[in-house]
Amino acid sequence: MSEINRAERLQIMLTEEELTALDDWRFTQRMPSRAAAVRELLRRGLQTEGVLAPESRTRSKDFGVVDHNGGDGGDGLDGAGA
Numbered sequence: 001m002s003e004i005n006r007a008e009r010l011q012i013m014l015t016e017e018e019l020t021a022l023d024d025w026r027f028t029q030r031m032p033s034r035a036a037a038v039r040e041l042l043r044r045g046l047q048t049e050g051v052l053a054p055e056s057r058t059r060s061k062d063f064g065v066v067d068h069n070g071g072d073g074g075d076g077l078d079g080a081g082a
Contacts, residue, residue: 012038022037025037
């Protein structure tokens with residue numbers, strides 16, 4: 001598999017309530033990691049705002065903000081997590 005180059009790190013602080021909501025959504029959606037869940041929510045928000053074009057079909061390995069052909073699943077685990 002090709003490796004997605006994610007050279008930038010974004011650190012955020014969340015309240016307990018926000019983290020619980022994120023984790024609940026993540027488990028409901030069967031996301032592989034918190035990072036993948038945050039990227040997917042960001043992608044969905046950007047699509048809603050018209051910043052990114054909507055995709056016609058999303059596979060579990062496609063959970064990333066920007067479309068990359070042959071991605072690693074977007075979990076930052078190089079294929080070891082999903």
